[in-house]
Amino acid sequence: MSSNGPITKKRKLEINISKDDEDFIKMFLKTFYHKIIETNDFNYFEKISIEWIKFYLETDDKNPKKILELMKNHKQSKFWFTSLIGFFYQFGIGCDLNKKMAMESYQLAINNEIEKNFLNENFKQFDTFDLLRNENIIIGKYLLSLFYYKDIIIDLEGFNYNRYRKGKNGQNELMNLVTLAKNDDSDAQYNLAICYKSGNGVEIDYKKAFKWFLSSAKKENTNAQFNLAICYMDGLGIQKDDEKAFEWFLKSELSEHRFTQNERKIFECQLKLAIRNNSTSQNCLGDYYQYGRIYKNEKKAFEWYLKSAVAGCALGQYNLGNCYANAVGTNKDETKAFEWYLKSAAVGYVLGQCNLGDCYRLGKGINKDEAKAFEWYLKSALSGCAQGQCNLGYCYYYGKGIDKDKTKAFKWYLRSAVAGYAKGQCNLGDCYRFGKGIDKDETKAFEWYLQSAVAGYARGQCNLGECYYYGKGVNKDKTNAFEWYLKSAAAGCAQGQYNLGCCYYYGKGIDKDKTEAFKWYLKSAIAGYAKGQCNLGDCYRFGKGIDKDETKAFEWYLKSAVAGCAKGQCNLGDCYANAVGTDKNEMEAFEWYLKSAVAGCALGQYNLGYCYANAVGTNKDEKKAFEWYLKSAVAGCAQGQCNLGYCYQYGIEIYKDETKAFEWYLKSAVAGCALGQYNLGNCYANAVGT
Incomplete structure (x- = not known):
């Protein structure tokens, strides 16, 4: 040993x-x-x-x-x-x-x-x-x-949460503001100071800003006290004075917020360092304000992240980029977000590298460039960033900036998953579930979805629900499926919302409730999920969980169809064919049935076959009709099976074969098609194929 x-x-x-x-x-x-x-x-x-x-x-x-x-x-x-x-x-x-x-x-x-100069300008x-x-x-x-x-450095919970109120004063209000400020209105003095500090309606004048911040601060305006401290810290309109900066920062927090002894000790320690331009402490204060460890104030968080970033802290630069990307304490500005992620990434901060990759991949703040996105994800992944490893896996999986390679995708998803990244765990589950880059293993898929779901990842929760629903890697359990769909839906996953709607609609794992089904289909549809849009169209078309409204049904089918949902395309074709919520247009109906059929929708294939057989929106072509009826029948469409049986019975574009006609009528009848059941009855009555 x-x-x-x-x-x-x-x-x-x-x-x-x-x-x-x-x-x-x-x-x-x-x-x-x-x-x-x-x-x-x-x-x-x-x-x-x-x-x-x-x-x-x-x-x-x-x-x-x-x-x-x-x-x-x-x-x-x-x-x-x-x-x-x-x-x-x-x-x-x-x-x-x-x-x-x-x-x-x-x-x-x-x-x-x-x-300090050990880092080469070129990361490679x-x-x-x-x-x-x-x-x-x-x-x-x-x-x-x-x-x-x-x-x-513990026990940072239990604070009060207050929001920083921003003054919104245009130039037309400036004179009224000056009058109120001169009459000792504390809020007006603070807002006037902001105008002078930011140049809102007046020329920037730090001395006047300082003067009005001081007047307001003396009247216990905590926002003014904070900004007055900034003035002393940065020497804006007054000589730089770290002691007074510390004094006013402390007043701005202690006047309204009670601290335990440890909390105050932590805050004072970080504050003193931050005033002395310690970039790490400035970033730490930003965290305190953003996440409510003192109290939640995104504007103050932004101010401290900005100071930290300018002072060269890579983490501060990353956090400032996040503020600009997500409008935290400032207006959304994707270009500035990109610039700060770049600074953070250039000095080796792995999350900055990862987010910079996102900017290039999605074209946010910079022209889209998937090759550069891949390069930055690679840097981040090689440095051990679980999120970067997951995104690198995504690039290999879908061929973004690099040739598709499912095996390498699996490798990087595995690293990300082992490191505890919930999205990586979910993506790894997908690989096992569908046999991408690794042998198919539904049990392992379930295990990784479970880890992802427990960690709170909404898509992982949805996929775990599907495992329970269909018995993939675990015994079927519709109740458990419903519970995980509910968690996923509540967390905002559009697919989870759709699946939850289906549970309510069909009574799977929960009592049937068409109204609740409509509610969740609507959420899913608004979030852009094409299947949810299609099912929402069904609700409006047939008056399920909502009053019947064929115009709205048509609108939602259109959204679903344009988004590529094969069933939505088929239903949109029905609307055009039968004047549901729109004027009748057989050529449009044919076009949408064609899209649906090519995308693999069995009902769309049947309808396309019907169009060819009966010259609906196209020239009559019984050979193509037979081909599409066959595809539809093989895919399990009862109507397609019935019409395929009819083709065999009467030799329409195929050799007459009453035995096969009987077999397809039987399949159609068992699947519930009334016409198939009728034709099957005729077969028995007249010894056709049996």
Whole structure:
């Protein structure tokens, strides 16, 4: 048993490390680094990380003791693995618990600081040694901070939530605002200060902004106090004064919000550092405000992220990009979001790289470029980002910026899934479910959907519901299916909403309720789900769960058909053929039946056959009619089976064959087609094919 602690410079390599083992521990470090920089939960970080390490190692059938030895005995142990070694010792993973050794390992990690200019301008030229060393330093700093200060970096729940009210004053209101401000109206003074600070209706004048912020702040206006602190911090309209900035920041929060002793200690510590332009603390304050750890205030969150980003913090740049992308505390601006993601990505921040890939893939803030999207996803994935690994898998799966390769897609989805990314787990489930890049295995598909669903991913919940509904990898259980569809639907998944609507419509796992079915079909349809739009059309067409309205039925069928739903295309064809909610137009009917039939809709194939047989919207062509009736019949359409039987009975574009006619009438009759049942009766009565 080894307990000699981290490797020092003089220690010799004692064991041979295979390339596979080396690749594994390097990826282990990168993935753990990614978990560190993404964490927002100080309370349970250590517990979650211990469980994650156990799962990560068990998935690859790795022994924790062996992994610890590999890291300790690697020739670059001092530079790459000391932070992880410390974590293993701190919690007795693969060794006896030894907090002294943990602390020494963390200190060894952070004492290998990298020069600020070590990053090459071209990311492709970054040296692996320096990248891993940088990650080791960041992990070490974080873990050492928790080691010493965990008692004050906890218990951040239970705050009051207030929103920051923005002044919206155009130039036409400026004179009234000035009058009110001069009459000691605190809100007017604050709003006038904002006008001078931002140049809204007046020329920017920081001295006047400071003057009115000060007047309002003295009247206990907390927003004015916050902005006054910013003025002192940045030297806007007044000489820079860190002490006064700290004093006013504190007043702005303490006047309305009660802190525990620990909470105040945390806030004051971060605030002092932030005022001194510590970019990490500025980002931390942004997090506090965005997620309500002090109280929720997205405008203040944006202000602190902006300062952090400008000061060069990669995480702050990433968060600022998110603010612009999602209109958090500012107006939506995809171009600015792209610019800040780019800055974050350029210095190696993996989530920035991933989101930059999204910008290129979707054409947000920059021209669409799937090849560049792939490149940035690759950088992110290789650095251990689970989200980047999932997106890289997506590129390989669908051929975005790279040739399709389902095997590689599976590989990257697996890495993402093992790292705990719920979307990656769901996509991995898809691979197993449909045999894409791996042998089909519905049991494993179910297991990965379950993990994704439990983690709260809406599409994973929907897919898990389908497993229960159809008995894929688990016993059929309509009640469980309904429950997971409900979770998925409530979380906003359009497919889950559609499936939930079907459960209510047909009484699967729940009592029939056409009104509830209509409600969920409507949500699904509004979200753009084509099948939901089609079924919503059915509700309006036949008055199920809502008053009958053929015009609305036609409108929703049209949306569904344009979106590519084969059943919607067929139903739209019916509308044109029978003047349902629109004027009769047999040529349009034929065109939509054709689209539906080509897309594989059995009923659309039958209707197309009928059009050819009876010259509806096209020239009569009994040969094509027979071909489409055959496709429809094979696909299980009762009407198609009936008409195919008729073709065989009377030799229409096929050799007359009464035996086959009887067989198809029988199939049609069993499936419930009244005409098929009638024709089958005639067969028995007249000894046709039987």
